[in-house]
Amino acid sequence: xxxxxxxxxxxxxxxxxxxxxxxxxxxxxxxxxxxxxxxxxxxxxxxxxxxxxxxxxxxxxxxxxxxxxxxxxxxxxxxxxxxxxxxxxxxxxxxxxxxxxxxxxxxxxxxxxxxxxxxxxxxxxxxxxxxxxxxxxxxxxxxxxxxxxxxxxxxxxxxxxxxxxxxxxxxxxxxxxxxxxxxxxxxxxxxxxxxxxxxxxxxxxxxxxxxxxxxxxxxxxxxxxxxxxxxxxxxxxxxxxxxxxxxxxxxxxxxxxxxxxxxxxxxxxxxxxxxxxxxxxxxxxxxxxxxxxxxxxxxxxxxxxxxxxxxxxxxxxxxxxxxxxxxxxxxxxxxxxxxxxxxxxxxxxxxxxxxxxxxxxxxxxxxxxxxxxxxxxxxxxxxxxx
Numbered sequence: 312x313x314x315x316x317x318x319x320x321x322x323x324x325x326x327x328x329x330x331x332x333x334x335x336x337x338x339x340x341x342x343x344x345x346x347x348x349x350x351x352x353x354x355x356x357x358x359x360x361x362x363x364x365x366x367x368x369x370x371x372x373x374x375x376x377x378x379x380x381x382x383x384x385x386x387x388x389x390x391x392x393x394x395x396x397x398x399x400x401x402x403x404x405x406x407x408x409x410x411x412x413x414x415x416x417x418x419x420x421x422x423x424x425x426x427x428x429x430x431x432x433x434x435x436x437x438x439x440x441x442x443x444x445x446x447x448x449x450x451x452x453x454x455x456x457x458x459x460x461x462x463x464x465x466x467x468x469x470x471x472x473x474x475x476x477x478x479x480x481x482x483x484x485x486x487x488x489x490x491x492x493x494x495x496x497x498x499x500x501x502x503x504x505x506x507x508x509x510x511x512x513x514x515x516x517x518x519x520x521x522x523x524x525x526x527x528x529x530x531x532x533x534x535x536x537x538x539x540x541x542x543x544x545x546x547x548x549x550x551x552x553x554x555x556x557x558x559x560x561x562x563x564x565x566x567x568x569x570x571x572x573x574x575x576x577x578x579x580x581x582x583x584x585x586x587x588x589x590x591x592x593x594x595x596x597x598x599x600x601x602x603x604x605x606x607x608x609x610x611x612x613x614x615x616x617x618x619x620x621x622x623x624x625x626x627x628x629x630x631x632x633x634x635x636x637x638x639x640x641x642x643x644x645x646x647x648x649x650x651x652x653x654x655x656x657x658x659x660x661x662x663x664x665x666x667x668x669x670x671x672x673x674x675x676x677x678x679x680x681x682x683x684x685x686x687x688x689x690x691x692x693x694x695x696x697x
Contacts, residue, residue: 320348320351320352320353321351321352321353321408321409321687321691322352322353322354322355322405322406322407322408322409323347323352323353323354323355323407323408323409323411323687324354324355324356324357324401324402324405324407324409324410324411324430325340325343325354325355325356325357325411325413326357326358326359326398326410326411326412326413326417326420326421327340327356327357327358327359327412327413327414327417328358328359328360328386328413328414328416328417329358329359329360329364329366329367329370330360330361330364330366331364331366331523331554331555331579332366332367332369332370332554332579333366333369333370334522334523334604335437335489335603335604335605336413336435336437336604337370338604339489339490339604339676340356340413341356341370341373341374341377341379341381342377342492342676343680343683344356344377344378344379345377345378345379346676346677346680346684347680347683347684350680350684352684352687355382355401355405355407356374356379356381356382357381357382357383357384357398357401358370358381358382358383358384359384359385359386359394359416359417360383360384360385360386361385361386361387361388362385362387366554366579367381367383369579369581371383372581373581382401384397384398384401389416389445389449394420395420395423395424398420398424399424399427399428402424402428402430403428407428407430408430408431408691409430409431409432409433409687409690409691410424410425410430410431410432410433411433411434411435412432412433412434412435412456412460413434413435413437414437414453415449415450415452415453415456416452417434418434418452418453418456418457418460419452419453419455419456421434421456421459421460422456422459425459431461431690431691431694432459432460432461432462433460433461433462433463433464433686433687433690434456434457434460434462434463434464435464435465435466435487436457436463436464436465436466436470436473436474437466437470437601438466438467438469438470438599438600438601438622453477454477454478457474457477457478457479458477458478458479460479460483461483461690462483462485462686462690463479463483463484463485464485464486464487464683464686465484465485465486465487466487466488466489466601466602466623467486467488467601467602467622467623467626468486468623468626469601469622469623470601470622470623471484471486485682485686487679487682487683487686488602488623488626488673488674488679489601489602489603489604489607489674489679490607490674490675490676490677490678490679490680491604491607491608491611491670491674491675491676492675492676492677493611493670493671493675493676493677495584496584496608496611496612496670497611497612498588498612498613499588500585500588501588502588502589502590502591504588505585505586505588505589506589508585508589509585509586509589511548511589514546515546515547515548516545516546516547516548516591516592516653517547517548517549517550517589517590517591517592518533518537518547518548518549518550518590518591518592518593518594518649519549519550519551519552519586519587519589519590519592519593519594519609519614520533520549520550520551520552520593520594520595520596521551521552521553521580521583521586521593521605522552522553522595522597522603522605523553523554523555524551524553524554524555524556524557524558524561524576525555525556525557526557526598527597527598527599528557528596528597528598529596529597529598529619529639529640530551530557530561530596531557531560531561531564532596532640532641532642532645533549533551533594533596533645534549534561534564534565534568534570534574535564535568535642536596536642536645536646536649537549537570537573537574537649538568538570538574539642539646540646540649540650540653541570541573545653547573547649547653548573548574548575549573549574549575550574550575550577550586551574551575551576551577552577552578552579552580552583552586553576553577553578553579553580554578554579558576558578561576562576583605583608584608584612587608587609587612587614588612588614590609590614591615591659592614592615592616592617592649592652592659593605593606593609593610593614593615593616593617594616594617594618594645594649595616595617595618595619595624596619596639596645597618597619597621597624597639598619598621598639598640599621599622600619600621600622600623600624601622601623602622602623602624602626602627603624606618606624606627606628607627607670607674609666610627610628610633610634610666610667610669610670611666611667611670612667613663613664613666613667614663614666615634615635615652615658615659615660615662615663615666616628616633616634616635616662616666617634617635617636617637617645617648617649617652618634618635618636618637619636619637619638619639619640620636620637620638620639621639624636627669627674629669632662632665633662633665633666633668633669634662634665634666635648635651635652635662
């Protein structure tokens, strides 16, 4: 059943450019409507994607499983402004009152569309992590666009500081960290049982990772670190879930090292929970990050984590209390951290329990959505539209 917008149910339009099956921000977007509608908001999600990119089907299925209908809009590249009239039609048809952008293009589009349709502008800054030759231009477009936004939600402290430096007033910046649905991410299997289900010997030490296969994730360093552990005689295995433009290069590295039996690229996985539960350690080897959802998910499922000390990660992982932090960009620091956690099961147990508690106390999805709702309420009160 399609709900019709009314004055009693303001409409939020979340807009995002998509490549492939999505990432952490998309988990947040498709999980949000059920929380917002309970608080009197109707949320619509529109995705701009290339017509030949089949990855959207996986995200659409995830959304349908949660009762969310995604709007798909053909987008042929960064400067395909033919999407403007189509988005304007959607804003008018849905009676959109708040535009919520999630990247440089939807932020720029929001500024343009507001000239033709009266709505409030908000955005979530997830962080630029995949650097290309066009990245400086995208940064510039984003910085210019953000100055027109009435609320700029930042998922980590470093992004908050970056937005302030870009000229966004402090009164418009809001720290809104990612959150996890604690009911969805609750351990239901022991490590041994989860390993059996994955076809992994119970005595073998499983290191797991997940994310977009791109250079800033540092998966090449992780692969080399596990290769060293194997060379030293440790019975370990590495499984990496995800897809991306570095997949061929990473597979080539694995083949060159002769580690195809112990280091595996799993490709896209629609549900990572069973894999998390089989891990002895979840590894985050990134060179740049905001506040990654995969790290929150692993911690919520009581998986001991080893992560690089980058950007927003230290707000989540406190070294040697609820996980292990190491310096980024180094195979040696990864190897050292793994060895330390490998030799002492009691340390891993302590990290895992503290990790779950951290997510429960500070990073639940319900708490995040309460903060977002309060921001929407305030914004619409300011316009007299509540």
